[in-house]
Amino acid sequence: MQALHRGDFQLSATPNNHGALAGVRILDMATVLAAPFGATLCADHGADVVKLELPDGSDPLRTLQPVKDGTALWWKVANRGKRGISLDVRMAQGRALFLQMLPRFDVLIENFRTGTMDRWGLDAATLFAANPRLVILRLTGFGQTGPDRLRPGFARIFEAKSGFTSLTGEKGGSPLHSNFPVGDAVAGLFAAFSIAAEIARLRGDPQAKGVEVDLSATEALFRLLDPLPVEHEQLGLVRQPEGNCASYTAPSNMYASREQVYFTVVASSNAIFARLAEAMGQPGWASDPRFDTNPHRVQNLQALDSALSDWFSAHSYVDIERTLEAAGVPFSKVYTIEDIQTDPQFIAREAIVRLPDPQYGSLPAPCIVPRVRGRQMPIPRTGPDVGEHNAQVFAEFGVAASALAALKAQGVV
The missing domain is CATH 3.30.1540.10 (formyl-coa transferase, domain 3)
Known part of the structure; x- marks a missing residue:
């Protein structure tokens, strides 16, 4: 396979299609929800996002409810607008192909435990050697440093540790989690913001180098809680749950x-x-x-x-x-969702869109946010099946059909 060079692909100085992130290519190798959600938000605004999975399709989001007839519905809407490939980067041939592809991407997103990529032979030095302008976004529960850096992180864990959950629940009762992983969504928003910020930097300076973005989901949630440190230091307050009341304003x-x-x-x-x-x-x-x-x-x-x-x-x-x-x-x-579907404001704004889907025809999902006046964004299709776009994407990197078949037979893709 011929090596690809950064000169083969350049960031667009200005968007060349509907989205502000047009011309940006993102390789999303993260699992479950937080980091992939950040990539999806970028796809909503024009980025070309390639979703990389292991060939066995073992991403836990493929088994999370809601599941219908063995189909993971959450996966379909959470990974909308992406092309899907399968590749085992832990195998020598998979790692080599991965590094060959990397010069053509602007952003790499991963959310493995700290040090995992290094053990696979994909440490930062190796990644930057393949692409000096690469933005490597690492999203973990607690960050790449500190005593908790190796701990596994799930939404409810960093919701609790960030102080977020301490503010919910009835006064004098147990704190309460939401029946939705709010922490994942918040971390995903910070991921998308981080990517957009770094892309703006790279577009403004053709000589700028890539960076590692160390995004802690715990810190993302804590960042929302501006008044907690200052009211504790200056007033000695430890904010507590108040049920549905607010302790700072009334009624x-x-x-x-x-x-x-x-x-x-x-x-x-x-x-x-x-x-x-x-x-x-x-x-x-x-x-x-x-x-x-x-x-x-x-x-x-x-x-x-x-x-x-x-x-x-x-x-x-x-x-x-x-x-x-x-x-x-x-x-x-x-x-409830039933109220949303019949509310005149949501209807007038077309807040629920239909994502084209090869299995169901279309599926409902929230609209692209935010809207930009004069810009009509295309509706993304649902998330891809495991390796659905292998032939298409790998062909873009010079992998012949016969070579791809051989890689598949060896379990690399």
Whole structure:
């Protein structure tokens, strides 16, 4: 096989198709969700993402629910917009082919335990020797350094360790996890941001060298929690779960109507609170010394929330909705996916798109975010089967069909 050189492929100075990341090529060899989600976000905005799996298709996301008739539905939507290849880089021939391909990629994404790539003979020096301008994004639970660097990381683990989970749950009760790996999604967002930032740097300087991005999922979640360190140092506070209340603003809570429809209300500014009080027939609350400012409302939260809960529980949700809308008070029913699918705002924005799929015709998924005025992004297809694009992708790197068949027979692809 002929070696490929960086000069064979250059980053585009400006996007040459619909997406801002057009011209960027990403090799995604990560598993499960966090790092692959970051690659998917880049694919949404024009990057050419090649998903590399082991030939046995052992990525755990292929067995996570929801699964229908043996088909991993989450895989299909989470890895949308990618081409799929299979390659065992732990084998000598697989490693050689991997390094031959690397000069044609701008970003390599991996999420193996720290040191794993080194043991496979794919340490950073080897990777940069193949492609000096490569962005290597390493996403792990705790980062490449420190005493926890070798620990396995899963969303609920770094949600707990970051302090994020300590803020959820009922007051005085157990902290609660969400029924969705929020930590993976947040880390994936930071991964996409990191890639976009590095691509901007490389596009601005043709002589710039590649870098290793050390992304800790724990630190990504902790980064969201700006006030925790400063309020602890300066005020001695350790923020605790407060149920659906907020300890920093009021009223801001979850309430239930007479027929037990749950909805959230935020009326924390003085102007909005005055409108809420007026709508509930209690205009005097706005000047009540217990409720006239946000600090006073927080200090007297129990009395305020008790009065609000009593009023809401005595009215139907239809009446509550009409009253709050007329008063200009921010609120929302707690939506399920059934509510989202029928909501006029989601429908008007086409927030659910249909991804073309060879098995099901199409599957629903969230739209591309954000939108850019004047740019119509193509709808990506669902995630690939194991090695679905082997022939197509490897041909781009000069691998003949006969050579590919031989590699397949040896278990390399």
